[in-house]
Amino acid sequence: MRTLTRVAAAALAATTTLSLAACRDSRTASGGSGGRQNGTVKIMVGGIDKVIYLPAKLTEQLGYFKEQGLDVQLLTEPAGAQAENVLISGDVQGVVGFYDHTIDLQTKGKCIESVVQLAAVPGEVEVVAAGKAGRITSPADFKGKRLGVTSPGSSTDFLTQYLATKNGVPTSGYTTVKAGAGQTFIATLNNGGIDAGMTTDPTVAKLLATGQGKVLLDMRTEAGTRAALGGLYPSSSLYMNCDYVKNNTATVQKLANAFVKTLGWIKAHKPAEIAAKMPADYAGGDPKLYEKAVTDSIGMFTADGVMPADGAKNVLNVLAQFSPNVKGRQDSVDLSKTYTTEYVSKAPKQ
Numbered sequence: 001m002r003t004l005t006r007v008a009a010a011a012l013a014a015t016t017t018l019s020l021a022a023c024r025d026s027r028t029a030s031g032g033s034g035g036r037q038n039g040t041v042k043i044m045v046g047g048i049d050k051v052i053y054l055p056a057k058l059t060e061q062l063g064y065f066k067e068q069g070l071d072v073q074l075l076t077e078p079a080g081a082q083a084e085n086v087l088i089s090g091d092v093q094g095v096v097g098f099y100d101h102t103i104d105l106q107t108k109g110k111c112i113e114s115v116v117q118l119a120a121v122p123g124e125v126e127v128v129a130a131g132k133a134g135r136i137t138s139p140a141d142f143k144g145k146r147l148g149v150t151s152p153g154s155s156t157d158f159l160t161q162y163l164a165t166k167n168g169v170p171t172s173g174y175t176t177v178k179a180g181a182g183q184t185f186i187a188t189l190n191n192g193g194i195d196a197g198m199t200t201d202p203t204v205a206k207l208l209a210t211g212q213g214k215v216l217l218d219m220r221t222e223a224g225t226r227a228a229l230g231g232l233y234p235s236s237s238l239y240m241n242c243d244y245v246k247n248n249t250a251t252v253q254k255l256a257n258a259f260v261k262t263l264g265w266i267k268a269h270k271p272a273e274i275a276a277k278m279p280a281d282y283a284g285g286d287p288k289l290y291e292k293a294v295t296d297s298i299g300m301f302t303a304d305g306v307m308p309a310d311g312a313k314n315v316l317n318v319l320a321q322f323s324p325n326v327k328g329r330q331d332s333v334d335l336s337k338t339y340t341t342e343y344v345s346k347a348p349k350q
Contacts, residue, residue, distance in 0.1 A: 039071070040071045040072070040073050041070060041071065041072050041073070041093050041094065041251060041255070042072075042073045042075060042091070042092040042093055042094075043056065043072060043073070043074055043075070043092060043093065043094040043095065043096060043238070044075045044076070044077055044083040044086050044087065044091075044092045044094070044095045044096070044097075045057075045074055045075065045076050045077070045083070045095075045096045045097070046076075046077055046082075046083040046095070046096065046097040046098070047076065047077070047150075047181055047182075047200075048074060048075075048076035049076075049182070049202070049282050050181065050200050050201070050202075051123065051200060051201040051202060051293050051294055051297040051298075052119065052122075052123035052124075052200045052201075052235065052236050052297065052300065053096050053097075053118075053236055054274075054278070054294070054297075054298075054301075055096075055118050055236070055259060055262050055263060055266070055301065056074055056096040056238075057074065057278060057279070057282075058262055058265075058266070058274070058277060058278065059258050059259055059261075059262040060072065060074060061277050061278060061279070062261075062262060062265060062277065064257075064258040064259075064261050064262055065255075065258050067258070068254035068255070068257055068258050069254065070251070070254050070255065070258065072255075075092065082151070083095045083097050084097065084101045084104075084105065084112075087112070087239075087240075087241065088105070088110060093240060093241075093244055093248075094115075094238055094239065094240045094244075094255070095238070095239055095240075096118070096236065096237070096238055097236070097237070097239065098122075098155040098235045098236065098237070099114050099117065099234045099235060099236075099237045099239065099307075099312070099315060099338070099339065100155055100158065100235075100315050100318075100319055100323075101155075101239065102114055102237075102239050102338040102339065103312075103315060103316055103319055103323075103326060103333055103335070103338050104319060104323055104325050104326060106333055106334070106337065106338060107323075107325045107326050107329050107332075107333065108325060110241075111241070111242035111243070111337060112239050112240065112241055112242065112338070113239060113240065113242050113245060113337060113338055113339055113340050114234075114237035114238065114239045114307065114338065114339040114340070115237075115238055115239065115240055115245060115252055115255070115256060115339075115340055115343050115344070116237060116238040116255070116256050116259045116260065116305040116343070116344055117234055117237045117302055117305055117306060117307045117308070117311075117339065117344075118235075118236040118237055118238065118259070118263070118301055118302060118305065119234065119235045119236040119237070119300045119301050119302060120222065120232050120233075120234055120235075120300065120302055120308045120311060121219055121220065121221065121222055121224075121225040121232060121233060121234075121235065121300045122155070122159060122219040122220075122225060122233050122235045122300075123200055123201075123219065123220050123235060123236065123297055123300040124155075124156060124159060124198050124199070124200055124219045124220075124235075125198070125199060125200065125201075125204045125215055125216075125217065125218050125219065125220060126139075126160075126163070126196060126197070126198050126215070126216040126217040126219075127189070127196060127197060127198075127199060127204060127207055127213040127214065127215060127216065128195065128196040128213060128214050128215075128216045129189050129190075129192075129194070129195055129196065129212070129213060130211055130212055130213055130214055132195050132196070133214040133216075136195060136196055136216065137216075138167060138216070139163040139164055139166065139167035139169065139216075139217070140167040140168055140169065142163075142164045142167070142169045142173065142174045142196075143169045143173045143174060144173070144174065145174050145175070145195040145196060146174070146175045146177050146193065146194045146195050147160055147164075147174050147175065147176060147177065147194060147195065147196055147197055147198075148177050148178075148179030148185060148188055148189065148193070148194035148196070148197025148198065148199070149176055149177070149178065149179065149197065149198055150178075150179070150180060150181060150198075150199075151178050151180070152176060152178060153323075155235065156198040156199075157176065157322075158318055158319060158322045158323060159198060159219075159229075159233075159318070160176070160198055161321075161322040162229070162318045162321065162322060163217065163228065163229075165321070165322075171322070177193060177194045177197070179193065179194055179197050179199075181199060181200070181203060182203055185197060185199050185203055186203060186206060186207060186212070189207070189212065189213060190212055196216060200297070201220070201293035201294070201296060201297045202282070202283075202284065202289065202290055202293035204293065204296070205289050205290070205292050205293035205296065206284070206289065209289055209292075219233070220296055220297045220299065220300055221299055221300070222299075229314065229318070230314075231310065231311075231314040232308050232310070232311045232314060233311065233314055233315060233318070234307055234308060234311040234312065234314075234315060235300075236300075236301075237339075238255065238259060240252065242337070245340070252343055253343050253346060253347075255343075256305065256343035256344050256346070256347045257347045257348060259305055259344075259347075260304060260305045260344055260347035260348070260349075261347070261348070263301055263302060263303055263304065263305055264303065264304075264349070266298065266301055267301075267303050271291055271294040271295040271298055272291050274294050274298065275287065275290050275291040275294045278290075304344060304347075304349070305344035305347065306341050306344055306345070307339045307341060312335045312338060312339060313335065316330055316333060316335060
């Protein structure tokens with residue numbers, strides 16, 4: 001399997017590194033006795049302008065962090081695999097990223113748990129270059145193709161491997177390309193760097209609107225996810241170090257309160273109203289297109305932040321086959337330590 005690195009993704013990573021350097025000395029949002037907050041809570045988002053992570057910025061925009069008395073700083077990394085490293089290093093107190101990282105990290109001796117499960121499905125779409133749509137009509141056609149993922153070892157990488165092997169194509173039968181997201185992904189698809197790839201909105205909406213790409217598999221809905229993966233696949237979540245959660249119960253509860261209120265707000269409002277609350281630059285100069293992106297992906301979010309029944313088991317099943325860290329160790333994974341419903345169950349219902 002061959003991996004190609006894109007310059008634009010590196011530039012994004014460098015920008016994030018600079019922002020982290022500025023805040024590296026203030027790592028202690030420690031709660032002390034009783035879990036009281038004593039500083040800024042830094043949360044890294046694995047691509048803050050991606051619709052799959054919309055609740056993070058929306059919570060800030062709605063003022064729900066401040067309403068809870070929290071000083072939250074949202075940072076961004078282009079990929080979830082990079083975001084988890086920043087959490088482990090202690091530079092941030094939480095990550096808004098895919099739940100599957102909690103399982104992967106447990107096999108490395110790290111206790112990380114999802115405290116708010118934002119989405120029950122991946123929100124990912126396998127997009128095919130328009131000119132190759134006639135030759136790639138299902139994952140069975142992945143053989144010999146160049147397939148884009150956010151980065152090696154990312155959730156999109158594992159899901160791509162699962163879809164390929166499930167349809168008779170071994171992981172050695174195609175080339176994995178680091179295609180990043182947003183304009184980097186679009187450019188890689190258009191210049192022939194990839195034949196197809198897995199990405200999210202608003203990138204999907206842009207590719208469809210311009211006719212540059214076509215949807216092969218849609219995992220933005222429960223029905224589409226069940227068809228592609230055979231069950232739900234919990235994805236976007238707020239996950240944190242277990243020790244931090246244990247020692248900062250009041251802060252974690254306030255975070256859960258804020259996020260659950262946002263999830264309720266999402267369910268009570270139309271996509272146009274949701275899109276209007278987001279920063280203007282997220283629309284990329286095309287508000288209507290961004291509204292379409294929100295419309296197509298908004299159904300992925302939970303209403304209450306609770307992990308769906310059997311969802312965690314489905315994620316473990318995928319990782320057990322394709323994550324080098326989990327493969328052969330799945331029987332030792334304690335799923336009960338990878339997520340908690342304690343805080344969302346106490347959050348006021350909207």
